[in-house]
Amino acid sequence: MTEPPNAVIDRMMLILGAFDTDRVLSVSELARRTGLAKSTVHRMAGTLLEHGVLERSGVRFTLGLRLFELGERVPRKLGLREAALPYMADLRAATRQTVHLAVLDGTDVVYLEIFRNPEAPPLPSRTGGRLPAHATGVGKAMLAFSPQRVLDEVLRRGLRRVAERTITDPAMLTRQLRTVRANGVANEYEESGAGIVCAASPILNIDQTVAGAISVSGLSGRLDLRRMTPAVRTAALAISRTLGART
Amino acid sequence: MTEPPNAVIDRMMLILGAFDTDRVLSVSELARRTGLAKSTVHRMAGTLLEHGVLERSGVRFTLGLRLFELGERVPRKLGLREAALPYMADLRAATRQTVHLAVLDGTDVVYLEIFRNPEAPPLPSRTGGRLPAHATGVGKAMLAFSPQRVLDEVLRRGLRRVAERTITDPAMLTRQLRTVRANGVANEYEESGAGIVCAASPILNIDQTVAGAISVSGLSGRLDLRRMTPAVRTAALAISRTLGART
DNA sequence: GGGGTGTGTGCCACTGAGTGGAACACTTCA
DNA sequence: TGAAGTGTTCCACTCAGTGGCACACACCCC
Numbered sequence: 001m002t003e004p005p006n007a008v009i010d011r012m013m014l015i016l017g018a019f020d021t022d023r024v025l026s027v028s029e030l031a032r033r034t035g036l037a038k039s040t041v042h043r044m045a046g047t048l049l050e051h052g053v054l055e056r057s058g059v060r061f062t063l064g065l066r067l068f069e070l071g072e073r074v075p076r077k078l079g080l081r082e083a084a085l086p087y088m089a090d091l092r093a094a095t096r097q098t099v100h101l102a103v104l105d106g107t108d109v110v111y112l113e114i115f116r117n118p119e120a121p122p123l124p125s126r127t128g129g130r131l132p133a134h135a136t137g138v139g140k141a142m143l144a145f146s147p148q149r150v151l152d153e154v155l156r157r158g159l160r161r162v163a164e165r166t167i168t169d170p171a172m173l174t175r176q177l178r179t180v181r182a183n184g185v186a187n188e189y190e191e192s193g194a195g196i197v198c199a200a201s202p203i204l205n206i207d208q209t210v211a212g213a214i215s216v217s218g219l220s221g222r223l224d225l226r227r228m229t230p231a232v233r234t235a236a237l238a239i240s241r242t243l244g245a246r247t
Numbered sequence: 248m249t250e251p252p253n254a255v256i257d258r259m260m261l262i263l264g265a266f267d268t269d270r271v272l273s274v275s276e277l278a279r280r281t282g283l284a285k286s287t288v289h290r291m292a293g294t295l296l297e298h299g300v301l302e303r304s305g306v307r308f309t310l311g312l313r314l315f316e317l318g319e320r321v322p323r324k325l326g327l328r329e330a331a332l333p334y335m336a337d338l339r340a341a342t343r344q345t346v347h348l349a350v351l352d353g354t355d356v357v358y359l360e361i362f363r364n365p366e367a368p369p370l371p372s373r374t375g376g377r378l379p380a381h382a383t384g385v386g387k388a389m390l391a392f393s394p395q396r397v398l399d400e401v402l403r404r405g406l407r408r409v410a411e412r413t414i415t416d417p418a419m420l421t422r423q424l425r426t427v428r429a430n431g432v433a434n435e436y437e438e439s440g441a442g443i444v445c446a447a448s449p450i451l452n453i454d455q456t457v458a459g460a461i462s463v464s465g466l467s468g469r470l471d472l473r474r475m476t477p478a479v480r481t482a483a484l485a486i487s488r489t490l491g492a493r494t
Numbered sequence: 495g496g497g498g499t500g501t502g503t504g505c506c507a508c509t510g511a512g513t514g515g516a517a518c519a520c521t522t523c524a
Numbered sequence: 525t526g527a528a529g530t531g532t533t534c535c536a537c538t539c540a541g542t543g544g545c546a547c548a549c550a551c552c553c554c
Binding site: 253254255273274275285286289306 | 500501502503504505510511512
Binding site: 010020063130 | 255260295315319321353359375
């Protein structure tokens with residue numbers, strides 16, 4: 001319809017995307033995963049190398065520092081993270097659990113920052129990690145306060161199951177989002193991973209659009225969600241406030 | 248000599264690089280800064296948009312979340328940062344100053360992580376920021392322990408002045424690096440910015456190659472470098488040790 | 495009003511840059 | 525000794541990307 005897009009950039013993103021699973025890949029492996037000709041990968045990797053987008057690791061390749069450099073300049077991250085940082089520290093200190101900061105990207109959630117607690121059990125989430133919005137606490141918190149077309153898109157794509165208890169029923173999701181919208185807090189019970197529960201609350205811009213969300217997560221046995229709710233909600237409101245103040 | 252490289256990727260990196268100074272740019276501004284035709288920028292920005300490498304901000308453009316996502320997967324960052332984090336926290340607590348973690352990228356230094364102290368004065372350094380190695384404490388610490396050809400390349404490119412007291416004399420730099428190599432610590436006196444001093448120490452891999460460097464920085468009046476030296480050195484050695492242990 | 499000058503967007507003939515098959519040099523393993 | 529993997533190089537073909545041009549707006553000032 002709208003295409004034809006730029007094929008070279010498509011191919012390049014295919015190559016970079018191949019590093020989703022493994023951190024270091026050879027030319028042949030890249031060619032196999034991307035479906036590109038080996039010579040194409042070879043040549044392309046060469047120029048990406050010159051730009052620091054890729055780096056050599058022996059004879060194989062790795063994502064390069066230039067990507068990190070560019071990634072640190074992304075505005076969506078910068079403002080929100082800066083505003084949230086002190087409150088995330090407070091929240092971790094108060095709850096002694098893991099604190100997450102995330103934004104919505106299309107129908108996915110991307111984690112901007114994670115404050116872990118040495119005392120708390122390690123969780124599998126990673127900074128820069130991506131999960132379907134409907135399967136996470138922060139995702140549901142943001143969806144509940146997003147325009148209808150965002151939810152439509154989520155439903156259109158289908159509620160992919162990522163854990164045993166992921167919500168896959170559209171009616172169930174819509175119902176939950178209604179109560180989330182009323183309470184300002186979303187709970188998650190092992191929907192993104194086994195044993196993990198969390199309470200999340202949205203961060204709003206001055207114009208009431210969604211900027212992101214924070215959450216407190218822990219293991220289902222050890223964490224009493226109801227006790228976390230007010231703290232998460234309070235922190236989210238505080239971040240929203242400082243976000244508005246600095247405009 | 249070795250080229251011809253891929254022109255499309257070159258142009259794309261030109262566009263992304265244009266966001267060095269400003270965070271949000273229009274098609275016309277991009278065309279002007281990159282020297283590309285407006286139609287080329289327009290089309291290219293469109294496909295970058297589809298990949299999330301760029302995002303819209305009204306009618307203008309911004310670096311996109313996908314870059315952040317990819318940047319967080321860069322191996323050079325991942326391992327070192329993880330190993331260094333706890334020691335950086337200790338160092339900040341012990342010195343009540345700003346702690347930096349950096350790696351060497353060509354002849355530049357790139358900051359991987361910065362631990363600021365609310366009590367300490369804010370410094371201009373930024374995560375993902377880039378500075379010439381010869382102009383910074385962490386840079387000198389790493390150069391002193393790098394193979395000769397790295398220093399050769401630094402000298403070949405010329406010692407660019409970034410602050411009033413930046414070292415621009417090759418002989419002076421070489422002399423300093425010799426004592427750095429002997430002491431395991433590099434000092435910086437307002438060479439990267441006015442009023443800023445720092446003590447830095449290199450982090451080495453098991454094979455004695457340079458992995459990165461950490462530093463303690465502060466304002467020249469308030470910070471006694473000599474008192475910082477042992478702490479920085481100790482932390483750097485500790486990080487080197489845990490880095491080696493996890494191989 | 496009009497007529498600057500700034501946007502963003504769309505079109506399309508031209509051509510040279512990117513493609514990928516094939517061939518090569520090396521290792522590794524059997 | 526060969527088979528199967530790797531990375532690298534070459535090069536004729538052609539199709540994808542280019543950028544000049546033109547258009548649709550939105551300003552602001554005379």
